Amino acid sequence: MDRLLPVPAALDDAAADALAAQYAYPAGLTAPYVRVNFVSSVDGAVTVDGRSGGLGSAADRRVFGVLRELCDVVLVGAGTARAExxxxARKPGRGRDTPPPIAVVTGSAGVNPKSRLLTDTAVPPIVLTLRTAPATRLEALADAGAEVVPLDRLTPDALLAELGRRGLYRVLCEGGPTLHGQLHAADAVDELCLTLSPLLAGGDSGRIAHGPAGATPRPMTLVHALHEDGTLLLRYARAAGR
Ligand SMILES: NC(=O)c1ccc[n+]([C@@H]2O[C@H](COP(=O)([O-])OP(=O)(O)OC[C@H]3O[C@@H](n4cnc5c(N)ncnc54)[C@H](OP(=O)(O)O)[C@@H]3O)[C@@H](O)[C@H]2O)c1
Structure with missing residues (x-):
């Protein structure tokens, strides 16, 4: 892998620390910091045949893994958890004995208690849902081992307040586009890690964010650009002072 920006260099990412250093979260966080990670084709498609797998590459998978190692929690919409x-998560987080929990956002509590989220995990998933969700679903998820958190609302501020209460400050949001669109609309995205795959996907796929019309564009700064085999791995952060 090569770094193109900020200073061109070959990156020996076989030494996992080299890649981890590229993606370090800001030090000394005292509140949730939201990093969003997506892979897209160069024509902006977020899926091929309804899933992201067809867009990935070896480089993307390595960065995906390192981002998980660095975070305190993986935040994901239920649409993504179901589709994918x-x-x-499998690997322990850096400086921790356990992997980060997956926190799923679902207004309907529409997560199958028999899905791998519940049956194939080293730590209980956190289900961020609404108090108005069907009680039978909430009970079934709790019985299956989930930490069920019924909230009055699932707005970005409510979600992040809940994660912050648990000391889960290094947030890695793995999408999908609906959740990302809501985070964007609330100006809650601190960082976007975007893999651009050298593919023209065409088709009817959506793009990486889908939210309410009239959203305000947010200026971002390119922190780094990595390259391997035609794949670009871009890290953007909220522009200073915004
Ligand atoms: N290329 C990539 O990097 C990438 C990454 C992620 C996802 N994807 C793709 O994106 C597609 C899924 O897209 P999506 O937009 O449906 O995914 P999503 O944002 O993961 O899920 C949307 C669902 O999450 C729940 N949800 C999210 N925010 C909520 C809120 N504030 N309040 C209540 N419920 C909320 C709802 O679930 P309930 O219906 O359960 O209430 C909603 O239907 C899949 O095809 C996936 O493969 C691609």
Whole structure:
């Protein structure tokens, strides 16, 4: 892998620390910091045949893994957890004995208690849901081992307040586009890690954010650009002072 920006250099990412250093979260966080990670084709498609797998590359998978090692929690919308048949993260986080929990956002508590999220995980998933969700679903998820958190609302501020209460400050949001669109609309995205895959996907796929019309564009700064085999791995952060 090569670094193109800020200073061109070959990156020996076989030494996992080299890649981890590129993606370090800001030090001394005292509140949730939201990093969003997506892979997209160069024509902006977020899926091929309804899933992201067809867009990935070896470089993207390595960065995906390192981002998980660096975070305190993986935040994901239920649409993504269902489409991608999510299971628990496998590798322990850096400086921790256990992997980060997966926190799923679902207004309907529409997560199958028999899905891999519950059955194939080293730590209980956190289900961020609404008090108005069907009680039978909430009970079934709790019985299956989930930490069920019924909230009055699932707005970004409510979600992040809940994670912050647990000391889960290094947030890695793995999408999907609906959740990302809501985070964007609330100006809650601190950072975007975007893999651009050298593919023209065409088709009817959506893009990486889908939210309410009239959203305000947010200026971002390119922190680094990595390259391997035609894949670009871009890290953007909220522009200073915004
Ligand atoms: N290329 C990539 O990097 C990438 C990354 C992620 C996802 N994807 C793709 O994106 C697609 C899924 O897109 P999506 O937009 O449906 O995914 P999503 O944002 O993961 O899920 C949307 C669902 O999450 C729940 N949800 C999210 N925010 C909520 C809120 N504030 N309040 C209540 N419920 C909320 C709802 O679930 P309930 O219906 O359960 O209430 C909603 O239907 C999949 O095809 C996936 O493969 C691609």
């Amino acid at each position: 048949d999510y299971r628990g």
